[in-house]
Amino acid sequence: MKKSQKPKTNTRKAIIIVIIALIVLAASGAAIYLLNSAEKTYKVTDLSGQEKKMTIEELQSILDVQTFYPGITINGVDMSGKTKAEATGVFAGEPALDAPEVGITLDVEGMSYPLDSSAVKISSNLQAVIEEAFNYDRTSTKTVEAEALVERYAAYIELQKTTKNYVTEYTADTTAIDTAVHAILDPLQQAASDAKATAFDVESLSFAISDSTAGRTVDVDGAIAGVKAAIDAGEYTKTISVNASVVEPTVTKDQLVDLLGLVSTTATKTTEVANRNANINLVCETIDGLVLQPGDSFNFNDFVGKRTAEKGYKEAGGIFDGALRQELGGGICQANGTLFHSVMKADLQVDERHPHSWPSSYVDIGTDATVTWDGPNFQFTNNTAYPIAIHAYYADRFVTVQIYGRPVEDGMTIEIEGDVLSTTPPGPVEYVADPLAPVGKNTSVRSAHNAIMASCYKIYYKDGVEVKRVLECSSTYRAITEKISVGVLGTDGTIYAMDPLTGVVAIPTPTGVPGVTVPAASETTAAIPSA
Secondary structure (H helix, E strand, O other): OOOHHHHHHHHHHHHHHHHHEEEEEEHHHHHHHHOOOOOOOOOEEEOOOOOOEEHHHHHHHHOOOOOOOOOOOOOEEEOOOOOOOHHHHHHHHHHHHHHOOOOEEEEEEOEEEOOOOOOOOOOEEHHHHHHHOOOOOOOOOOOOHHHHHHHHHHHHHHHHOOOOOOOOOOOOOOOHHHHHHHHHHHHHOOOOEEEEEEEEEEOOOOEEEEOOEOOOEEEEHHHHHHHHHHHHHHOOOEEEEOOEEEEEEOHHHHHHHHOOOEEEEEEEEEOHHHHHHHHHHHHHHHHHEEEOOOEEEEHHHHOOOOHHHHHOOOOOOOOOEEEEEEEOOHHHHHHHHHHHHHHOOOEEEEEEOOOOOOOOOOOOOOOOOOOOOOOOOOOOOOOOOOOOEEEEEEOEEEEEEEEOOOOHHHHHHHHHHHHEEEEOOOOOEEEEEEEEEEOOOEEEEEOOOOEEEEEEEEEEEEEEEEEEEEEEEEEOOOEEOEEEEEEOOOOOOEEEOOOOOOOOEEOOOOOOOOOOEOHHOOOOOOOOOOO
């Protein structure tokens, strides 16, 4: 039996339907293409207020030009149809736009001081203004090109009805203005000069005082502000009044003359040793008349210098390791100790002070002051607001040191007092064998001194009544044992033994003959007095 032919008929119909669909789609695409290819127009309003239609190309030909739009002015000058380069050329012949000529003068107390115009750098923003004016209406808030062009065209038409003027401005280099004003006014400022004690006359016992001078202060900051304000306002030719005032000195010559005088004095008695007194006198001559300004310091070793024979110093007794020895400048500690007392009485600041190995006899225990080269030193500072002077001299076995300057605060006077806190005896005598001295010749090398602890007080008096007592310094004097040199040389050249505890020299004798001993104290020399 034969199969049915119906399925072939269905397939043929499906193919025909697909072909018809493709033809319809092709026709639709062609229609859309022809529609998009057609020239489209957009409704706008022209300068006369009439509506019309324009294409994108027409709008672009008007708006996308390299010249200024009609209605744009710069400093009132019409830029319509000009390029940016042409706009720059319009103002090229106007120097005021690029660098205005500055003719500012500063007036100080009737005197005129022209500001250096070349130093004041002023520039215009002409190029920035040209760029800003040219770019007016070159962009839009719309994202679709056609809509953007329509919006811009509307602004373009409105600009021709209401012009837009751009104005150039000027910028001044503020740093250059500061520098130029300072260059004029700084030299006009002058600090007041106080009267000053320049020297001290040891004959008239008075200070040589320079005159004070008034100063002047000028309001530099105000002048700078005035110049900048004038330039900001376009006032390039103007006189700026500058405030100036007199500065009076703090201290006048008359004030110093009335204020300065004798503040303290100390005198100590010296010995009869001529060389020692000569050394003391030399130190006095060195420091006599020295003036210290407020804040200045005195350093004994630096100022007096090394004690040498070339300077005139002589050999005299000086303390070393608890004993007196001959040295150049021996005795100068008395001049220094006397200075120390006057410095304390003048209520000046003591920076460095050291006690001797044992107390000095010319001042209270605990109030001496020693100095040695490359060793203990004495230093003080003028901690007052006024100059001071030292007057030091030696005469008739007395060394005197005075301080001249301002009175002690509140009119008080100061006295110095030493206070012994404790005393401890030294140890036993120290015996030292001397092989060059004959047996029986014993010499006192060093005297005994107690160990002492003492304090130094400054006592303030007001109208003779004690007001306060201030501890200035403390001193510790070490115990010094007596030292005796014992001769151990026999007549025949024999060196005999000595007992170091007793100083007894044992001299042996022939057999059967009793031995002989020589006590240490059989012969001594007189002890050397303290410095």
